[in-house]
Amino acid sequence: MKTDRTVSLSWLTAFILAFSISGCRQQPQSAGISPQQMADALHAVMAADRAVYTKSVVNRLQNEEKVIRATEHWKDEKTLPLPAQMFRMGAETVSRERTDFSYALLSLWPINKQNGPKTDAEKTGLRSVAERGGTNYYTTETLGNTRYYTAVYPDTAVSAACADCHNQHQDSPRKDFKPGDVMGAVVIRIPLN
Numbered sequence: 001m002k003t004d005r006t007v008s009l010s011w012l013t014a015f016i017l018a019f020s021i022s023g024c025r026q027q028p029q030s031a032g033i034s035p036q037q038m039a040d041a042l043h044a045v046m047a048a049d050r051a052v053y054t055k056s057v058v059n060r061l062q063n064e065e066k067v068i069r070a071t072e073h074w075k076d077e078k079t080l081p082l083p084a085q086m087f088r089m090g091a092e093t094v095s096r097e098r099t100d101f102s103y104a105l106l107s108l109w110p111i112n113k114q115n116g117p118k119t120d121a122e123k124t125g126l127r128s129v130a131e132r133g134g135t136n137y138y139t140t141e142t143l144g145n146t147r148y149y150t151a152v153y154p155d156t157a158v159s160a161a162c163a164d165c166h167n168q169h170q171d172s173p174r175k176d177f178k179p180g181d182v183m184g185a186v187v188i189r190i191p192l193n
Contacts, residue, residue, distance in 0.1 A: 107184030125152030
């Protein structure tokens with residue numbers, strides 16, 4: 001009489017043999033994640049932080065409760081940094097500490113000219129997300145001797161505060177933004193070399 005253990009081992013042995021004979025050996029999974037998965041995950045965190053700061057801090061304190069404003073010259077005026085400035089400060093901090101990715105907030109209609117697209121991938125990506133609304137743009141590009149995976153994500157006006165700030169700014173090249181409009185893009189670069 002076979003014991004339950006013997007039956008289990010016989011069944012397991014038969015299964016392993018059948019699996020091996022059929023040539024269906026499982027391939028070891030490759031280590032890591034794809035550049036797109038990494039870029040998408042990084043963007044999810046960035047977009048969430050940016051939206052929370054814009055809605056829960058700037059919009060609430062400036063527009064709803066009228067406690068403190070957010071301005072360009074926040075240090076001198078003792079106000080809150082604008083959401084784009086917070087984003088830039090984060091990007092600069094990351095660039096000093098990491099080399100495995102970089103990011104920037106760019107626009108076809110930048111208030112600050114340094115936030116305009118410079119590379120062909122940035123120009124094409126910004127045009128693409130502006131024209132297609134919520135669709136991301138992915139490509140590769142070579143800058144210097146390094147090949148990059150470049151991901152471009154639409155940056156939308158998440159509140160009236162975003163649209164109003166851009167529409168009312170004296171240096172803004174576009175003054176007709178509405179909440180929900182694509183105002184620019186987050187560009188994430190991951191070196192492939």
